[in-house]
Amino acid sequence: MQNNHLADLSRINSDDSYAELRNDAAFWEPWARHALDELGLPAGELRVPGESTNPVLISDTGLAVKLYGEHWCGPESYASELEAYEVLAGADLPVPKLLGRGELRPGGAGWPWPYLVIERATGRTWREAADAAGPDDRPALLALAREFGATLRRLHAVPLTGPAVLRPDSRTFPDLLKERREATVADHREWGYLSPGLLDAVPAFLPDVDELLAGREPRFVHGDLHGTNLFVDPGLGGISGLIDFTDVYAGDPRYSLVQLHLNAFRADRELLAALLEGADWDVSDSFPREMLQFTFLHDFEVLEETPLDLTGIDDIDELARRLWGVG
Template sequence: MVAGTPFRANLLRIPSEILVAVQNGSRAVPESRPTDLSEINSDDIYAKLRNDLAFWEPWVRKALDSLGLAAPGRVRIPGESTNPVLLTDTGLAVKLYGEHWCGPENHASELEAYEVLSGHGLPIPRLVARGELRPGGDGWSWPFLVMETAPGITWREAMAALDRPRRLSLARRFGAVLRRLHEVPLTGTAALRPGSDVFAELLRERRAETVADHREWGYLSPRLLGGVDAFLPDVDTLLAGREPVLVHGDLHGTNLFVDPAGERITGLIDFTDVYAGDPRYSLVQLHLNAFRADLGLLSELLEGAGWEVPGSFAEEMLQFTFLHDFDVLEEVPVDLTGIDDVGALARRLWGV
């Protein structure tokens, strides 16, 4: 992640009475915990605080109050996230963007995505409001977005509870949603404009770094990784002749919401990794994280999306696997270290 510039002095502090009000029994804010946003002046400090409910709850209450929105009774953090996200019992979610860990880029990306996706009937929580914790200040303004929470439960929760037929049904239904997402016109002004080079530049960076990264992650054998550079085409060749579409690059198991009883897709969230790019890229996190490399689920999704599957599909998708921006093999529930050939790995992960 990219580190931002240090915060400046003389920043607004949360009143002590608000801090006291959100203390929860033994979870009172320790004296050593920062209470001022100016104290988040490094990647390390931000990393330690980004999912800390005790720190962020008073700021979220301040954000909602500044917009005249109802004060929640309870606030919670749903799980690990790059940017602080807090859910309220009033049906709203607040997402804050710091100056560290690509916060400025994430904020811009999310705003652009909401503008482009608006009015297309996709199951995307409504953007209610936007604001800044420190408007008009000299340092980072700490922008935030307020959104409705997604109905239903996460894909990950649903997969733990559903039988096989209903899992397959939901995968097929999400295929139809994914097709509609890819059909949204690219009307953005930055990463979501048809001529944007953001996606191609990302792939070029990943091509240069992927072998070293995978050696560090350790999911694949050294012998297999020795053949990856020759296996990967140059990016221009990989993308040649394909019109860009709206790609969501982080469709993991907690960014997708479903109604298991009604077998409906009810929510799609987190638009910090969206591009005008190749639709194949959007399958990588979806299949390897949300589906845990379940080829039956992938087959149903492709069928629901009306996705043409050429004979080279598995090899193409393994190329995008190596070029993806995340550690996408982390959730694959099988040991891949015994596979020494890229063709065998392609068939194991993507052979539908």
């Protein structure tokens, strides 16, 4: 039965209108209740937890509703996230359980607005925990980084059994890197975090993508491990949740370190070293250069949360050491 209090989804007909309404709690709260009611799940009190690419509402009953529009790569995000939850089902990982899915407008001529209902991640985000941590909490943060290293190792070992993006022969990841290789210098010039002279050297620094990936078995890669997609115990006692699988690939595990280190850890190399220790990562002498290559090939504005002034660095190797040196 149609609820007369539901907002008109036809208002979202462009990227701009989607951007304006995607985190509007008043617009989405009735629709989230409608979705939960359709699945026979309790709604309780609902709220928007913060800024997100897709509309998300969380409930005090322990549920999260995530909706996917046709703008801002919504169809691709929905397909990837649904595939990821199916592949991750039963894995020994702190991933919330997928409880149900449906469509807000099934069977119509327009976009059906698919949604997923997921268990709400417990604890608080890494960003909240790190920002609130004092000097006495430093050992606990390092221990959490080591624990997440072990978690990341298990994530990378999940079998790639998906039908599309998470299958071993998927071309999504190498094709993405090839696109980024062509666009990265122009993007970084616009973002302004690095010197023009250094950016002049980037095309020669970046290898051919097929050469970069040659001989490496594809792994389950989470490409957006930023500071609010990782949850920890309120008392800093352990990793409690890993969410948001819209950017997942059958790809190279090095890619997953970029957002994790530069966004979640804010380029804290001591935290990075602890994570690599926990992951039993083979750190070679070429690690800083390799990771700088993946930094330039990443799909996001990865230096946005890095609290370092990098504009005076003109040498590629100096930048690699500054960001990724863990020796």
